[in-house]
Amino acid sequence: ETGVTQTPRHLVMGMTNKKSLKCEQHLGHNAMYWYKQSAKKPLELMFVYNFKEQTENNSVPSRFSPECPNSSHLFLHLHTLQPEDSALYLCASSRSPWEGAYEQYFGPGTRLTVT
Amino acid sequence: AQSVTQPDIHITVSEGASLELRCNYSYGATPYLFWYVQSPGQGLQLLLKYFSGDTLVQGIKGFEAEFKRSQSSFNLRKPSVHWSDAAEYFCAFTGGGNKLTFGTGTQLKVEL
Numbered sequence: 001e002t003g004v005t006q007t008p009r010h011l012v013m014g015m016t017n018k019k020s021l022k023c024e025q026h027l028g029h030n031a032m033y034w035y036k037q038s039a040k041k042p043l044e045l046m047f048v049y050n051f052k053e054q055t056e057n058n059s060v061p062s063r064f065s066p067e068c069p070n071s072s073h074l075f076l077h078l079h080t081l082q083p084e085d086s087a088l089y090l091c092a093s094s095r096s097p098w099e100g101a102y103e104q105y106f107g108p109g110t111r112l113t114v115t
Numbered sequence: 116a117q118s119v120t121q122p123d124i125h126i127t128v129s130e131g132a133s134l135e136l137r138c139n140y141s142y143g144a145t146p147y148l149f150w151y152v153q154s155p156g157q158g159l160q161l162l163l164k165y166f167s168g169d170t171l172v173q174g175i176k177g178f179e180a181e182f183k184r185s186q187s188s189f190n191l192r193k194p195s196v197h198w199s200d201a202a203e204y205f206c207a208f209t210g211g212g213n214k215l216t217f218g219t220g221t222q223l224k225v226e227l
Contacts, residue, residue: 106160108157109157109158
C-alpha cells in the first residue's frame with residue numbers, strides 16, 4: 001500500500017446516522033489534514049494535526065469530530081449531518097512544516113451523500 | 116489578504132496543442148507554490164512545486180511552471196497536450212506552515 005488511502009470511497013447516510021471516515025498514510029509524514037470539497041466552491045481546510053495534536057480547527061461544526069490516534073491514521077466521525085454536508089472529503093498528509101517541506105499529498109477522497 | 120487567483124474557469128485545447136494555465140497570487144513575501152491536478156472523483160495529485168532557486172520548474176507528466184516575481188504569477192505549461200490531461204488543475208501556495216491556499220481551479224477539456 002502506498003501514498004494516502006481513504007475508506008470508504010463512497011458513503012450514503014441519513015441525517016440521524018453516525019458514520020466514520022478513515023484515512024491512512026504510508027509516507028512517514030507527521031501532519032495530516034481533512035478538507036471538504038463542494039461543487040463550485042474552493043477547497044476548504046477543516047482540520048490539521050501535527051504529531052497527533054490538533055493544531056487547526058477551521059470553525060467546523062461539532063457534528064464533525066476528528067480523531068488522530070497516531071501519525072499514520074486520521075478519522076472523521078460524522079453524526080447528525082445536514083444535506084449541505086454532502087461533498088467530497090479529502091484527507092492529506094505532509095512532513096511537518098518545520099522540516100521545511102510544505103507540499104501535501106492527498107488521498108482519493110470519500111464521496112459523502114447525506115439524505 | 117493572501118489569495119490565489121486562477122482567472123480561467125474553463126479552457127479547451129486541441130490534442131497536441133500547447134497549454135498555459137494562469138495563476139496569480141497575492142502575498143507579501145516569496146511564497147511556496149504548487150500545482151495540483153484532479154481527475155473526476157479522485158484526489159489531488161501534486162504536479163510540481165516551487166520553493167526557491169531556478170524559476171522554471173519541471174514536474175511530472177511533462178508539465179512545467181515558471182515563477183515570475185514581478186508579475187506574482189506561477190503559470191503552468193505543457194508543450195503538447197494529451198487527451199488524458201483533461202482534468203481540473205489547482206494552483207496553491209503557502210508562506211510556510213501547514214496552511215495551503217488553493218485557487219478555485221481551471222477545468223481543462225481536450226478536444227480530439
